[in-house]
Amino acid sequence: MNNQLFDRVLNELETLVDIPSESGREHEILRYLEDRFQGMGLETSYHPVIQDRYNLVVNPGENTLLITAHVDTVPETLENRKCYRYTKGDLVYGRGAADTKGGIAALITAVEDFLKDEEHTRENLPFTLVFTVDEEKEGTGGEILSENINCKGAIVLEPTDLKIGISQAGSVELHMDVFGEPAHGGMWDEVENAVKRTIKIINQMESLPFVNEYDELLGPGGYNMQWLKGGQKHALIVPSRCEAVIDFRVLSHQDVEEIKDVLETYLGNFELVDIEFYEDSPSFNVSADEPLVSLIKDSAYSALNQELSYCGFKSWTDAQPLYENGITPVIFGPGSLHLSHTPHEHISVQEVVSASLVLTETVRRLTYNIQYL
Numbered sequence: 001m002n003n004q005l006f007d008r009v010l011n012e013l014e015t016l017v018d019i020p021s022e023s024g025r026e027h028e029i030l031r032y033l034e035d036r037f038q039g040m041g042l043e044t045s046y047h048p049v050i051q052d053r054y055n056l057v058v059n060p061g062e063n064t065l066l067i068t069a070h071v072d073t074v075p076e077t078l079e080n081r082k083c084y085r086y087t088k089g090d091l092v093y094g095r096g097a098a099d100t101k102g103g104i105a106a107l108i109t110a111v112e113d114f115l116k117d118e119e120h121t122r123e124n125l126p127f128t129l130v131f132t133v134d135e136e137k138e139g140t141g142g143e144i145l146s147e148n149i150n151c152k153g154a155i156v157l158e159p160t161d162l163k164i165g166i167s168q169a170g171s172v173e174l175h176m177d178v179f180g181e182p183a184h185g186g187m188w189d190e191v192e193n194a195v196k197r198t199i200k201i202i203n204q205m206e207s208l209p210f211v212n213e214y215d216e217l218l219g220p221g222g223y224n225m226q227w228l229k230g231g232q233k234h235a236l237i238v239p240s241r242c243e244a245v246i247d248f249r250v251l252s253h254q255d256v257e258e259i260k261d262v263l264e265t266y267l268g269n270f271e272l273v274d275i276e277f278y279e280d281s282p283s284f285n286v287s288a289d290e291p292l293v294s295l296i297k298d299s300a301y302s303a304l305n306q307e308l309s310y311c312g313f314k315s316w317t318d319a320q321p322l323y324e325n326g327i328t329p330v331i332f333g334p335g336s337l338h339l340s341h342t343p344h345e346h347i348s349v350q351e352v353v354s355a356s357l358v359l360t361e362t363v364r365r366l367t368y369n370i371q372y373l
Contacts, residue, residue, distance in 0.1 A: 002353070005109065009356060010092070010349050013105040017085050017094035023072035023136040030056045030071060033131055036108055040115055041122045049133055049144050058129035062150045064373045065127040065292075065366055066327070067359070068318060069104050069157035070135030070142070074341050081343040093346040098335030102347040103157030103355065104131070106334060110359035114367075126366050132318055142318030146325040152373045153292035155362070156319040157333040159340055159347075160311055162354060164296055165331030167217040167312035168319055170250030170283035172259050173226075176201075178242045179272035185236035195230040198242040201270060205246075208266060210259050215251040217312030218283070223248045245278070249314065252283045281316055284323045292330050295372040299361035304354055313337070332358075 021029040034044050037058045047055040056071075073096035076083050085094030092102075107129065115122070128151065132141030158165070178201065180194030202225065205211060213221045223246050230242030248263075250256055260277055267275050286293065288310060300308045313319075315337065319329035334351040366372055 006349060006353055009105055009109055009352050012108055013092050013102060013352060016101040016105055017092060017097050021071050021073055022075050023134055026071050026133045040112060047144050047148050049141050053133045055141050055145055056131040059125055060128060063126050063128045064152050066149055066151040066154040067107060067127060068130040068132060068154060069100050070132045070318060072133050072136050074136050083343050083345050090349050091346045092349060095345060097345050097347045098159045099340035100157055102335045102352045103333035106352050106355035106359055109356045113360050114363050127363055135318055142321045146321035151327060154322050154327050154329045156317050156329050156331045158317050158331050159335030159337045160331055160333055161336055162334060163311035164293060164308050165313040166286040166288055166293060166310050167252055168284055169218045169314045170256055170281045172248040172250060172256060172280045173278040174246045175276045175278055176244045177274040180240050182240035183238040185238055188238050191238050194239045194242040198244055208262060210254055210262060213251055218251050218314060221249055221251050250283045252285045256280045256282050281320055286328055290328055291372050292328055295362060295365060296330060296332060299365055300358045303357040303361040
């Protein structure tokens with residue numbers, strides 16, 4: 001183990017996690033990142049996004065490779081449980097540690113080491129770095145990025161457990177209002193309970209064909225029961241209304257509009273049910289034969305002496321608008337998506353070190369072997 005690199009990565013990661021950057025409050029971390037990269041002698045600029053919010057661009061220009069990460073996080077407190085920042089052994093806990101400040105820490109140390117070791121000028125570097133805002137809410141930073149960048153490929157830093165993400169799940173988010181008949185709680189056997197109706201309707205969705213399909217990289221189709229609200233605590237009533245928000249996974253071979261049609265037809269069979277589709281996004285696949293995929297695999301084998309496996313990423317990322325605008329994205333980074341957005345979010349420092357070594361080798365190979373892209 002390179003103890004010096006470990007200590008640098010640990011310090012960088014702790015610094016990043018200590019900076020609050022909840023979506024909408026990204027200014028402090030963007031200023032920190034700008035100072036860090038300007039301190040390496042790199043030029044910076046901005047993409048205006050929403051009001052005074054902006055994406056930070058490092059080494060702007062029409063370069064071959066884009067490396068991008070979002071700086072915003074979900075709130076520190078979710079479901080009344082706070083995500084505390086502390087370090088325990090090899091693990092750094094805190095909001096954003098995995099999603100996606102571990103990836104940013106790896107990138108900072110990678111670029112720093114590349115510029116130091118190669119001893120060349122800062123001119124004509126073949127990569128641009130962009131740090132986006134608003135990924136955890138509307139994804140506007142990624143949309144603006146895709147409209148203002150011209151490159152062949154993009155590494156989108158997200159927690160993939162150091163696997164190479166060549167597929168991303170799409171989604172259909174459905175809001176549903178289900179109505180019943182109000183009554184005294186003691187009369188539950190004489191009226192329809194809106195909460196019970198909602199549960200029955202949702203359970204029957206398990207039989208819909210698209211829900212039961214499977215994708216080799218993305219896993220099963222199905223849905224996340226994201227939110228359910230109905231009735232009133234400590235009041236003896238039969239609930240007359242229940243609201244639900246359901247997030248359906250869209251697999252690589254599935255079509256968003258077809259899924260919405262199936263849901264509309266299915267829910268149209270029930271009276272007193274109102275639905276609204278909040279947002280949707282398609283899935284995408286990148287071929288394992290893409291030059292950028294080979295670049296990352298070769299870099300990892302050289303840096304870590306191991307073969308990285310492929311994976312599908314089961315959530316939306318800034319890779320989506322890049323893909324739609326003709327740029328080949330690969331999702332890659334340290335940390336676990338499973339731990340992200342939880343009160344115990346954390347990441348292994350050694351995994352961040354490994355990611356840093358892969359990224360250092362990636363930009364080195366690209367700089368001297370442009371044929372990769």
